[in-house]
Amino acid sequence: MNMEDKTRELLEVLEKNSRTDIKDLAVMLDENEADIAAQMTQLEKDKVIFGYHTMINxxxxxxxxxxxxxxxxxxxxxxxxxxxxxxxxxxxxxxxxxxxxxxxxxxxxxxxxxxxxxxxxxxxxxxxxxxxxxxxxxxxxxxRYKDHGVVLEEDEKDERMLVSP
Amino acid sequence: MRNFLNRKVCEMPPSGIRRFFNLASEMQDVLSLGVGEPDFMTPWPVREQAIYTLQKGQTVYTANAGLLALRRELSAYLADKYQLEYDPQKQIVITVGGSEAIDLALRAMVEPGDEVLLPEPSFVSYKPCAEMAGARVVTVPLHEEHKFRLRADDLRKAITDRTKILVFPFPGNPTGSTMHKEDMEEICRLVIEKDLFVISDEIYAELTYDGRHDSIAAMPGMKERTLVINGFSKTFSMTGWRLGYAAGPADLIAQMTKIHQFAIMCAPTTSQYAAIEALRSCDRYVDEMREEYARRRRYVVTRLWEIGLPCSDPQGAFYVFPSIKSTGMRSEEFCQKLLTEQKVAVVPGDAFGASGEGFVRISYAYSLARLQEALNRIEIFVKEHGREST
Known part of the structure; x- marks a missing residue:
């Protein structure tokens, strides 16, 4: 995976949940923590990431x-x-x-x-x-039915059986 | 009154998963990592298309082999994804899930006494289906030290004069192991040398990480002796739609279609229309799902190593298959205790064959938050029991 893909993926994960722990981000994206932190600082500096908001109902x-x-x-x-x-x-x-x-x-x-x-x-x-x-x-x-990709009143019940082959 | 039940069926042991499922369902608030199906919902365009065809009243039987439009789409899809050319008229049959295709293939080929080679641990249906068809199943163990890949050496040892079929399930459930071109070369030589036929179950093909899936059917000289089985359940999160397919030599497809025609008539029509939409417009969804699974996979693997449950890095499907041997417990015991003490459900490895003993299957078809919580509990469990054994 090239650098651009990595950055895109980092941004996509943060866009869904900006509170994702840096340690977890590093593991999930197969990079080290320091690199992720540096990358985020740079993205903030470049205003690619231009804020962190909380979605409130x-x-x-x-x-x-x-x-x-x-x-x-x-x-x-x-x-x-x-x-x-x-x-x-x-x-x-x-x-x-x-x-x-x-x-x-x-x-x-x-x-x-x-x-x-x-x-x-x-x-x-x-x-x-x-x-x-x-x-x-x-x-x-x-x-508001759906905001920022999230359906507001969706019941997140897992319909799947507990165990299946 | 006579006993009307078939002895062979009565003697067939129930799925090991079933037993564990019963145990788990009796408990409240269980955090499960035990499912074999995606947590993503079927992409909305697919569901929407199904609703539309229902509204239009497209609710009649289709051709036995399935809608020709769907087989044409599949033919193009297989060529595009895996460089496999199949004639939509004669070499593809649409089935009720990949499971039906497995059953049809075995019934269409096995004669009483034929031997079927089955790598283990593997999906629970192959063995009973082969035995019901009259085969003698010979298992070929997959080893952790080889990342649960099938090795030609092990295969060779299991081949006899009666061997007819090799079941080839990669990427694999429950191990997540994959087979790439370089891993398959020697196996293909052996298969050709011994004149065997391969049933290649590629249901998890699109969930391959760090590289693309290679189909054994695309290896030199293999297409005429391979049946490719795949379906919509895992790729497009369409488990409940029950739709799969088989592609292979025309004479085999013809015989499979005959059984299918008499037993099933045709796969569900609504599902078939939905599947056309999935093939046409859902690449983006599949890419997103694959990326999400890949991230969770890295998270789960890393956590398991930290917890002290070593696992090989699975390259496909959505399972991790860690060794629990360090706890001194057997798979079944580990899973039962984990369930009763921490209310976390994972599946004992021996449910997938005797060689799965010493391992458990953990599915990561769950949100990251769920995985975090469940792994925290597994960590507590392993710590507590680690102390006991020392």
């Missing part, structure tokens, strides 16, 4: 939290296209993600807030008034 802890996907149409600017306007939007703490899209609108903006009203007000008072923003269309998430 907030619905289960009764904390008020809503997520909205906002379709935004904007006027691109001469010289720097969409980048400048995207930056003006992603600087807000309320915004958790911004993507430039192909298709019927330009930017997808993911906004999180405590209540629907809070998010709606953010759109009305912060997002919509930006000069280059032509229109917004806000969609609230009602239920």
């Amino acid at each position: 907030w619905d289960k802890v009764m904390v008020d939290r809503v997520t909205a996907l906002i379709e935004v149409r904007v006027t691109p600017q001469r010289g720097d296209g969409f980048d400048n306007i995207a930056q003006r939007i992603y600087q807000f703490d309320e915004v958790s993600a911004v993507y430039l899209m192909s298709g019927a609108f330009d930017l997808t903006v993911i906004v999180e807030g405590r209540t629907m009203k809070e998010v709606a007000l953010f759109v009305a008072q912060r997002l919509a008034p930006i000069d280059q923003v032509l229109s917004t269309s806000t969609h609230f998430v009602l239920k």
Whole structure:
């Protein structure tokens, strides 16, 4: 297996579970611990790994939290296209993600807030008034079925018999 | 009333696994490393395709040998993966799992008194199927010091004038051992010299690590004297679909198809349609599963050595077969005590033939978290019993 494959595999394992012990990673990937640690440091430095997040099902802890996907149409600017306007939007703490899209609108903006009203007000008072923003269309998430590759309410029962040939 | 039961069947000992299964199922909260099937679910495109064909009402019999479209896909698949060319019309039959193919092959070839060579330890079905077909089974022991690979020397010793068939199960259950080209050359020479026929069970072929699977049928002069058995259970995580196949010389396939026609009619139609989808679109899933198994394999092997249960590095399937001789216990005793004391189920090696005594089979078709917990318990168990024996 070449180096690129090794790195890809390391990233794939970390993407599924960033808490995997370095010792176990080394064993599973057939490398030594120091190399894995050095590789991870380098990947972090290069911003290939640009953060470690924890996936939380907030619905289960009764904390008020809503997520909205906002379709935004904007006027691109001469010289720097969409980048400048995207930056003006992603600087807000309320915004958790911004993507430039192909298709019927330009930017997808993911906004999180405590209540629907809070998010709606953010759109009305912060997002919509930006000069280059032509229109917004806000969609609230009602239920998360699957996030980051994980089905939220899946029952992980092992249906297999205890012992089989 | 007369005794209506067939004596040969009554005399057949039940599977050693069955006994252990009964014991384990009576207990609560058992952490099992005892299964012989993948923990991955069948890829969704395959399940989705099956649902679609059910909705369309594609629920009638297929040709006895299986859907021609499936045999065509298989023909292309075998050529692509293992450089094996088979005519989809005459040289492939779709069966109810690889198990049925084993049974058909033996029934189609064995005459009473013929000897069948069986490397051991190996999968539990070969021996009873061969004996039911009237064969005398001669076992060829596989040795740990040779990584449980079949050696021509051992094979030669077992051959007599009555020897007809060699069962060749690699990658192997329960050992995880593989046979590559260089390991097979001498065996092929011997097989040709003694005019034997090979039943090559390659059900774990796609779960080969550190290199690719070599089929014995692709060795020079072997194709006309080899039947390749494979299936969808392990490769595509489709155990419950019960779908396998055999590919080999047309005259043998014709006779196997005849038995299959009268006993089974055809393999389940829904499964056959699903299998076409698996062959067409699921390479990516297989690659991912193989990588995941490979990582777990390294983890389990390393842990077992640390615990003090040495094992050869298995190159295929999803089993590790460590020696438990250092504990001074027999396989059955080790497994029973491990089950009652630590609630961990592994399978005694002697369930796969007498030469499996002194070993246990550990499956790594489980999540890493499960493997970690179970191995922690095995570690405690071995420590406690190590002290007793000193």
